[in-house]
Amino acid sequence: MKTVKVGIIGCGNLGKTHATCIAELEGMELSAYCDVFETSAQAMLERFGGDYATTDTDRFFHDPSLDAIYVTTQHDTHADYCIRALEAGKHVLVEKPLAMTAEDCLRIGDAVARSGKKLFTAFKMRYYELLWKAKELIPQPVMVTMQMMDNRWGNASWANDPVKGGGNVLSQGCHSADILRFVAGGDPIEVYAAGSNYYQPTGVVDNMAAVFRFDNGTAGNLVQGDAGCPPLTSKFFMQLFAENKSITISDRLTTLTYTEAGKEPQVFKGTESGFMEENKAFLRCLQDDAPAPIDHVDGLYATLMILQAFESLRSGKPEPIKSVVERAVSAGSGKVRA
Ligand SMILES: NC(=O)c1ccc[n+]([C@@H]2O[C@H](COP(=O)([O-])OP(=O)(O)OC[C@H]3O[C@@H](n4cnc5c(N)ncnc54)[C@H](O)[C@@H]3O)[C@@H](O)[C@H]2O)c1
Structure with a gap:
């Protein structure tokens, strides 16, 4: 099988993290750094x-x-670099978020459709074992809550720059949105959000609560920010509910407690890993010419879940998500994806 030759643009922390994984993978070869x-x-x-x-x-x-380009730069360059790579005939792995505006999301959808190349969105949390366990135990939750509350991000961090980064809620909120949609098992139709720029001097939205209505009937909510990591729940905390059943995933999503009415609670332990798994999955889909397991549609949903929540903060009304993603996906292909 042909070795996949890789170039990395963005030689900072995540560029190095992915390179460390690629260096261990048979079938992938690091070639160029930009x-x-x-x-x-x-x-x-x-x-x-x-x-x-x-x-x-x-x-x-x-x-x-x-053959493939990793985009691990700051957020304002993701859309243009993904599009340039796709137009040059390269497959892409891009760090989250996919873009910083809904317009750029539409442009990316169009470029994927026109190029026929694969775009893999790097959502490492999708590989946390306990999220899969949660889906197995409660495949159709009626309600899902996701909370990611970090310690306060530094004023000078580029991720807090409104142009380069967009703040914690956009940056890390994409992970939260992606796993919320993953365990909800449906696509979000719309979002209503409350929150604000409470203290970050750059003016970015630093804390937000959002409610999502999913197309399978599930109700989801997201609490995202950097006001201070809560010691009891930890930074990452999720709960799922179905009739007579509940799941709590705490300890940064490494402890899952399952309860069913009339039965003893069951506790499962998992690990926080994902970088190696996502790199392996990207390689596998290129070698097998199979669909990317986490593709541009997943990236578009997670990114637009946050960007449309921001739109809701501005408008004071619910804002659509699914119809915007469908527009983005159908942009270059002339059809709306089922
Ligand atoms: N998946 C995760 O868990 C995770 C964790 C941290 C960061 N990230 C994401 O990884 C990406 C990079 O973050 P990071 O922490 O590595 O940042 P970083 O600042 O360490 O690295 C970014 C690199 O991009 C370079 N760069 C900036 N603008 C560029 C341009 N126009 N052209 C080429 N290179 C440019 C910078 O010089 C720097 O070397 C972001 O999308 C971030 O959200 C993901």
Whole structure:
């Protein structure tokens, strides 16, 4: 089977995290590194090996030897870099969020449809075992609550910059939105949100509560922010409810307690892992030419769940999600995905 040659654009923390995984994978080979800072790209070439390091994005995207491009830059560059990679005929793995505006989400949907290439959205939390266990125990929840509450993010972090990052609620909220949709087992029709910029000096939305109405009838809510990590629930905390059944997943989603009326509670333990698993899954779908297990549609849903929640903060009304994703997915293909 052909070795997949990879280029990474964005040679910071997550560029290195993915490179560390790729270096361990048989069937994938690191070739090119691109960054605005030559020294960052060069440092990765020296550490992981490969063919070249560059600041020249034209050289990088049009390198005919590259099969796949990892986009691990800051958020404002994701949409353009994904589109350039797809248009150059490359498969893409992109870190969340997919984009910072609904318009850019539509452009990405269009580029995927036109290129026929795969776009894998990097949602490592999808590989946490206990989320799969939760789906097995309560496949059709009536209600799901997801809370991700971090310690306060630093004022100077690029992720808190309204242009480059969009703040904690957009950045980490995409993970929360994705796993909320995953365990809800349906697609969100609309969202109503309350929240604000409470203290971050950059003006980004720093804390938000949002309610989602899913197409299978499930009601979901999301509490997302960086006001302070609660010691009892931990940073990541989820609950699922169905008639006479409930699940609580605490300890950063590594302890699941299942209760069913009239029975003893059952406790399951899991791990927090996902980077290696998502890289393996990306490689597998390229080698088998199979659909990406977490594709651009998943990325569009998670990103638009947050962006449309922001829209709801502005409008004071519920805002659509599913119809916007359908527009994005059908943009270049001329049809609405079932
Ligand atoms: N999945 C996760 O658990 C997880 C965790 C942290 C970060 N992330 C995501 O990973 C991505 C990168 O975050 P990070 O923590 O590695 O940030 P980082 O600041 O460590 O790295 C970003 C890199 O991109 C480079 N860069 C910036 N603008 C560029 C441009 N226009 N062209 C080329 N390179 C450019 C920077 O110089 C830097 O080297 C973000 O999307 C972030 O949300 C994901």
